[in-house]
Structure formats: C-alpha cells, structure tokens
Amino acid sequence: MEISLKLLEISGMIALLLWGVHMVQTGIQRAYGPELRRLLSSALPNRFWGFLAGIGVTAILQSSTATGLMATSFTSEGLISLVTALAIMSGANVGTTLIVQVLSFDITQIAPIFILIGVWMFRRGNITRTRDLGRVVIGLGLMLLSLELVHNAVVPYAEAQVFRTVLHAITAAPVLNVLLAAALTWLAHSSVAIVLLIMPFASAGIIPLDAAFALVLGANLGTAINPWLEGGSSSDPESKRLPLGNLFNRIAGCLIGLAVLEPAANYISVIIPDPAQAVAAYHLVFNLSLAVLTLPFLSFFARLLCHWLPVREGQADPTKPVYLEENARKSPPAAMAVAAREALRMADTLKQMLDGVGDALENGDRKRASETRRLDDILDHLNTAIKEYLTSLDAQTFDDRDDRRMREILIFTTNIEQAGDVIERDLVNLTSKRIKRRLSFSPEGQRELLDMLQRLESNLRSATAIFMNEDPRMARKLAKEKEMFRELEERTISAHFQRLQAGRQDSTETSTLHLDVVRDLKRINAHLVAAAAYPVLKGQGELLTSRLKLTKHS
Known part of the structure; x- marks a missing residue:
C-alpha cells in the first residue's frame, strides 16, 4: 500500500513537470510565435544558417515538435528547401538540449522566486505579451520545483531492495530502455521533460549511468515520432518527407549510440562525476555529434526522400494557383x-x-x-x-x-x-x-x-x-x-x-x-x-x- 501511494505521489510530481514544460512552450508560442515563424520562413541561404535558426527557435520554444511542424509546413508550401528544413531539424534537436543543460545544475532554490515573479507578471501585466512571459516564468519555476520533489521522493527508496529490483529489471536491456523512453516521450510530447525526469533517478543512483544514457537515446527517438504522426497529410507524400527524414536520422543515431553506449558512459562519468550533469551532457553531445555527421550528407538524403516519397500526379495543393498559365x-x-x-x-x-x-x-x-x-x-x-x-x-x-x-x-x-x-x-x-x-x-x-x-x-x-x-x-x-x-x-x-x-x-x-x-x-x-x-x-x-x-x- 505504501509503495502504491509513493508511486502515485511521484506520478503527480511528474505531471507537475509536464505541466511546467507545457506552460513554458505555450507561453513562448503565444508571445513570440509569429516572429519565430517568420524567422524560420525567411530566406535561409544554406544549411548552416538553417541549422543555427533551428537551434535558436527551438531553444526559445523548447519544443522540437513545434519547430518540426513549422518547418514541415514551410517545406510543403515551397518557402524553404528540403535540405534547409533537414538542417533546421538538426538544429532543433540541439536546441532542446540547452534548457536541460541549465536545469542540470542545482538551482532549485530559486523556484519559488520564479513562480512569484511569474504570477506577478501574469496578474499585473497589462500587455498580453507580458502575461504570456509570466506563464513562461511560472512554468520554469514549476519545472524546478517538480525536479526537486521527484529527487527528494526517490532518494529514500534508493536502497530499497524491491524498488531497485524493479528498476534494474526495467533498465537491464539497453534496447528496451530506448523503446521505453521513446514511448514515454511520444506520450508526453516532450523530450525535455523525459530527459529532466531521468536526471534525478540517475543522481539518486537508482539507475546506472549507462541505462540513463540509453533512456536519453529513447527520448531523442520519441521526439521524432510526433512530427511524423502530426506533420503533413497522409494524402500528401511531399509533406511527409521532412518528418520521415528526421525519424530516420534519430533511428540511425540511436543505433550508433547503442553501439558505443558503455565506453561513452565510462568516459563521460570520469569527466563529469555528477550523474545529473552527465545525463545532460550526453544529451547535448549525442545531438551535436549526430548533426556534425549528417549535415554534409543532407543533399544526398533529401534526394533519397524525394525518390521514396514522390509528388503524386494530379495532386492538388489548394495554396498553389491552378489557372495562371505561362x-x-x-x-x-x-x-x-x-x-x-x-x-x-x-x-x-x-x-x-x-x-x-x-x-x-x-x-x-x-x-x-x-x-x-x-x-x-x-x-x-x-x-x-x-x-x-x-x-x-x-x-x-x-x-x-x-x-x-x-x-x-x-x-x-x-x-x-x-x-x-x-x-x-x-x-x-x-x-x-x-x-x-x-x-x-x-x-x-x-x-x-x-x-x-x-x-x-x-x-x-x-x-x-x-x-x-x-x-x-x-x-x-x-x-x-x-x-x-x-x-x-x-x-x-x-x-x-x-x-x-x-x-x-x-x-x-x-x-x-x-x-x-x-x-x-x-x-x-x-x-x-x-x-x-x-x-x-x-x-x-x-x-x-x-x-x-x-x-x-x-
């Protein structure tokens, strides 16, 4: 009975974390959504600038899914090339790691201050954007508070044999770890939330570092599922190219990550002794390494995607003119x-x-x-x-x-x-x-x-x-x-x-x-x-x- 109540308590704290992430994302989208959309749709001269734009927009939005959906719509409308869009997605995957880096440090003491400032901005702000930014600050405070609550809740059970046995059984197989984290990320619609959730469990020593890294791989895989399911139209193969390319990119990265999982865990644990910061660092290194490996080959990859998903003959795009004949x-x-x-x-x-x-x-x-x-x-x-x-x-x-x-x-x-x-x-x-x-x-x-x-x-x-x-x-x-x-x-x-x-x-x-x-x-x-x-x-x-x-x- 006690374990059931504790699991229910931890579930509520996880829900608080997810709600904090949601508040940050929606607040930013409401405050700066049009400006960020214009930034992505602007003429980007090459894949390098697209990569940087993806980092910047996603670092602000804290949602690679939102960035992916925008990039998909721009590609379908012909505003940006598929190569640029793929570069944007590589940057978006790096951008989601930045807030994780910040929250990996012990700054939970300022959570009440964030919430206080956010509530004041939301209640007293006469400008809509000020109220939206107030939501963002409240969300950050809730994220910090929930991480501290989760950490404090799991630490007493770190040495409990039943609890450790259950977690050991779950995290024993790296492939299962990847699939588990991918499913959780798909359900939560946020890789940031899942990676942040992995950190206190790793910090408390409940899951080993290599298992935590495998879960991070799964979170990165899961974040590519939602754009694939939600981006584009099933009747329009062209609109599915970018989500499919991003999904294949994540799958390839996970396979490489699994192959070098143990040496990566050993190497990073020596450089960064703190497990929470090590998880955040691995999240960043994985996405940066994958971007460096894939950026030179995006043109070839884009041609493959166009071959696999050709434009259907006679397919009508309502946004394109029909009668303006040359x-x-x-x-x-x-x-x-x-x-x-x-x-x-x-x-x-x-x-x-x-x-x-x-x-x-x-x-x-x-x-x-x-x-x-x-x-x-x-x-x-x-x-x-x-x-x-x-x-x-x-x-x-x-x-x-x-x-x-x-x-x-x-x-x-x-x-x-x-x-x-x-x-x-x-x-x-x-x-x-x-x-x-x-x-x-x-x-x-x-x-x-x-x-x-x-x-x-x-x-x-x-x-x-x-x-x-x-x-x-x-x-x-x-x-x-x-x-x-x-x-x-x-x-x-x-x-x-x-x-x-x-x-x-x-x-x-x-x-x-x-x-x-x-x-x-x-x-x-x-x-x-x-x-x-x-x-x-x-x-x-x-x-x-x-x-x-x-x-x-x-």
Whole structure:
C-alpha cells in the first residue's frame, strides 16, 4: 500500500513537470510565435544558417515538435528547401538540449522566486505579451520545483531492495530502455521533460549511468515520432518527407549510440562525476555529434526522400494557383481571364471560411474554428501569386481596358484577402474564446449573428457576380448593402442593449464578444463592397468622393 501511494505521489510530481514544460512552450508560442515563424520562413541561404535558426527557435520554444511542424509546413508550401528544413531539424534537436543543460545544475532554490515573479507578471501585466512571459516564468519555476520533489521522493527508496529490483529489471536491456523512453516521450510530447525526469533517478543512483544514457537515446527517438504522426497529410507524400527524414536520422543515431553506449558512459562519468550533469551532457553531445555527421550528407538524403516519397500526379495543393498559365502571358486579355478565374478560387475559399465561422458560432466546434484559420493561408498564397503574375506582365502591351481590368482584379483579390484576415485574426479568435470559456450567446443574439453571416454570404455571391459581369445594376444594389449593413448593425446593437437592460444573464456574459463579432462582420461586408461594387461604380462615374453632407460653408 505504501509503495502504491509513493508511486502515485511521484506520478503527480511528474505531471507537475509536464505541466511546467507545457506552460513554458505555450507561453513562448503565444508571445513570440509569429516572429519565430517568420524567422524560420525567411530566406535561409544554406544549411548552416538553417541549422543555427533551428537551434535558436527551438531553444526559445523548447519544443522540437513545434519547430518540426513549422518547418514541415514551410517545406510543403515551397518557402524553404528540403535540405534547409533537414538542417533546421538538426538544429532543433540541439536546441532542446540547452534548457536541460541549465536545469542540470542545482538551482532549485530559486523556484519559488520564479513562480512569484511569474504570477506577478501574469496578474499585473497589462500587455498580453507580458502575461504570456509570466506563464513562461511560472512554468520554469514549476519545472524546478517538480525536479526537486521527484529527487527528494526517490532518494529514500534508493536502497530499497524491491524498488531497485524493479528498476534494474526495467533498465537491464539497453534496447528496451530506448523503446521505453521513446514511448514515454511520444506520450508526453516532450523530450525535455523525459530527459529532466531521468536526471534525478540517475543522481539518486537508482539507475546506472549507462541505462540513463540509453533512456536519453529513447527520448531523442520519441521526439521524432510526433512530427511524423502530426506533420503533413497522409494524402500528401511531399509533406511527409521532412518528418520521415528526421525519424530516420534519430533511428540511425540511436543505433550508433547503442553501439558505443558503455565506453561513452565510462568516459563521460570520469569527466563529469555528477550523474545529473552527465545525463545532460550526453544529451547535448549525442545531438551535436549526430548533426556534425549528417549535415554534409543532407543533399544526398533529401534526394533519397524525394525518390521514396514522390509528388503524386494530379495532386492538388489548394495554396498553389491552378489557372495562371505561362502561355496566357502573351495575350493581355487571356492573362486577365486566367487571373480572374484564379481570383474566383479566393472567393470560394472565403465562402468556406464564412461557413466555418457559422458552424463555430452555432455548434461550438473548436476543430472547425481551427480549420477555418488555416484556410487563410490559401488566400494569402493565391493573392500573392495573382499579384506577382499580373505585375510581371508587359504593361506596354496593355490597352485601357486591360489596364482597368488588371486594377479591378487586384482590388478584388486584395479585399478578399483582407476579409479573410479579419476572419482569421479576429472572428476565429472570438469564437475560440467563447468556446474555451463555455459561454453561450442568447438565442436572439445568436440568431442575429447568424442572420448577418447569411447576409454576408449573399453579398459575397453578388460581389463575385459583379466581378465577372461588371453589371452596374448589381453594383448599385451591393453598394446599398453597406448602408443596410450599417442599419442592421445598429438594430442588432440596440436589441442587445435592451436585453442587457432587462438583466439577461446570457447577454451580459457575452456582451463584449457579441459586439466585437458584429463589428467584424460589418468590416468584412465593407471589404466585399469595395472588392466589386466600387470599381464598377467608379467606372460609371457614380461613386461619390465623400459621404459628408454638403453645407453652405463647404
């Protein structure tokens, strides 16, 4: 009974360690996620710079899985080469070792200080990034505290014969150690947590150093499993190249590590007597050595991966243009036609995003909200492709109609892309916040929002038709929708305030969210009007330069 309670206690401490790692990773991603993503997607001239970028990003994120998922998406989108991505992953594997190096020293006394500072930053910070960094500091404090708790819990049992017998049976076979640690790392989604967990057991003398090193090998293998399972799509072999390459890299490293396990343990134990620091050092040496061995051969390895996982014939990538044909460049009217056809794909994607927002508002489906957010990448890529295609044409071959049509297409695609940004940056965040907080709009309020969404979808259909046929009558009707939407917004807000005055709890809880959604729906409608109606009305001379009422003094 006592052993069962002690195992339960240790399990709780391990859970605290995992939660601390999770807080550090999520805090950094929230605070600096976009900047780190831009760093990885920036033009990296060679594998050496990719390796350094992988170290830097992962040292900050403390998640090689997150770095691997970002690198996989960039490779699939053609932003970086497969060789550079493989170099990034080599750097990412080194980057995860750095925090382990720091925490291998006895600095547990400052854990309460970390937690105190983190709570103060989180509670008092008026800036979102300050609160996110507060989460990071709290997470570091919890990691230090949990390591100390685990160490103190296992030390009294270091000499217990039953405990040592069980652990000896588990750690007797190096291959089983590797597989055990790999499975634990896959479950925990963090090699950092597993390596940190190995350290107090090694420090207490409960597991021998060579067994601890074998467990470290398994942790490095397990960290490559999650990107393989989560990165890319099973229907897109190209997106699986990087995760598979990283997994093969880890397997080869583990085989080499097992072959030299005993001499490595003997050599490192002489140089670094402290077992915890020896485990951390081995973790670093293993990843650095594997990177040095593999970096010169990445080009050859990338060719093998491309051979093993070729691009499927006829495979469609929604982020890549379909109709922008090179042959059409010779004729401006033909080039405008194919660009307009590509622009319609953007309108279809925006329709899917509006449907996704409607489902998230009505059904509270968080997965649907996440899928909607990812659709914005399609708009961004298509808008860029259309813009580059049109601006690369020889303007000297244009007549007035070609020049006007090119501007109409650019205005349409720009506004559609900006409408998608409103959905991705604002509406999806609002719906996700409502779902996370388990809040519900009042039945009347939800109906009002869904009615506005339906009207937006109708206006999107009208905008698409106007873009294609340039009908002035439809353009006038859509332009009036801006005024109608303004009136609809006023009626919706008025009805919402009436429910607040009546003391409706369901309206009070979601008041800010409700008003923000209404505001964003109105912004999207303004983009739709500007996308199609205004260019046509301007060509007809029917567009006023100002909505201000003229007075005697004007």
